[in-house]
Amino acid sequence: MTEADFAFLRLLLQQRSGLSLSADKRYLAESRLGILCRRRNIADLTSLIDQLRYGRNRALESAVVDAMTTNETLFFRDKTPFDLFREVILPERIAANAATRTLRIWCAAVSSGQEAYSLAMLIDDAAERLHGWKIDILGTDISAEILEKARAGVYSQFEVQRGLPIQMLLKHFQQRGDTWQISERLRAMVEFRQHNLLDPNEHFGRFDVIFCRNVLIYFDVPTKVKVLDLLSPRLFANGAFVLGTPETVLGLTTKLAADADHRGLHRPASGIVPASDRFMRREAVAGRRG
Structure with a gap:
């Protein structure tokens, strides 16, 4: 993922969900979105970012937000x-x-x-x-x-x-x-x-x-x-x-x-x-x- 693509992704996540992705989390984005690409038969991360940038696909945007959201939880967490x-x-x-x-x-x-x-x-x-x-x-x-x-x-x-x-x-x-x-x-x-x-x-x-x-x-x-x-x-x-x-x-x-x-x-x-x-x-x- 290029610097420009990562910058676009960070802005998209901020605008759509409020998620503030720090600059050192590129590896996390590449890992999670790589899985999303395979699930959706998208060729690679570049293609994914292009679809987000030019496609105005709300369903895909939601899927990206889902992939990047941390869903760590457990019963009676922190007691x-x-x-x-x-x-x-x-x-x-x-x-x-x-x-x-x-x-x-x-x-x-x-x-x-x-x-x-x-x-x-x-x-x-x-x-x-x-x-x-x-x-x-x-x-x-x-x-x-x-x-x-x-x-x-x-x-x-x-x-x-x-x-x-x-x-x-x-x-x-x-x-x-x-x-x-x-x-x-x-x-x-x-x-x-x-x-x-x-x-x-x-x-x-x-x-x-x-x-x-x-x-x-x-x-x-x-x-x-x-x-x-x-x-x-x-x-x-x-x-x-x-x-x-x-x-x-x-x-x-x-x-x-x-x-x-x-x-x-x-x-x-x-x-x-x-x-x-x-x-x-x-x-x-x-x-x-x-």
């Missing part, structure tokens, strides 16, 4: 965000939404679905407290191909061994030959839809919880700002926004602020209670109890 959901976020939402008995969760950049299904399992564990509730989990991704895998809910032995406790495997999955399929009941809890995080999202409505983990790291600063500006209005005023461990909103948006008590958890800035006020409230509650 801490899921402990946070079970121990902090879910109890908060149960208390806050007692009147409406609804819970809406958005897993952005959901890849092959493990994050959304992990949350569904935790919600299933709280079934007694959520009896009669309407639960909506939306999983979105830019890749149509990876979403087909997510909808099927079929995973290899290797995939279910990565992060999934054995008791949850036996409870929620059925073995089918060399693969495991998640239960129909949990699959029915999650809706998967194709969506580019750079596109408008008002039609999704608003959510109690948004997980957007380990995706901002692939974007440059202006793209991070745009994505956060698009996502933050989709959160209810007292909602929860969860980023990946290496990610932050600091210097990127004033619409979200880190929760001082829980690492990785962010709140709409308008709903943040100053630390001094939180202390005063705790003291007042303690005084009433005394």
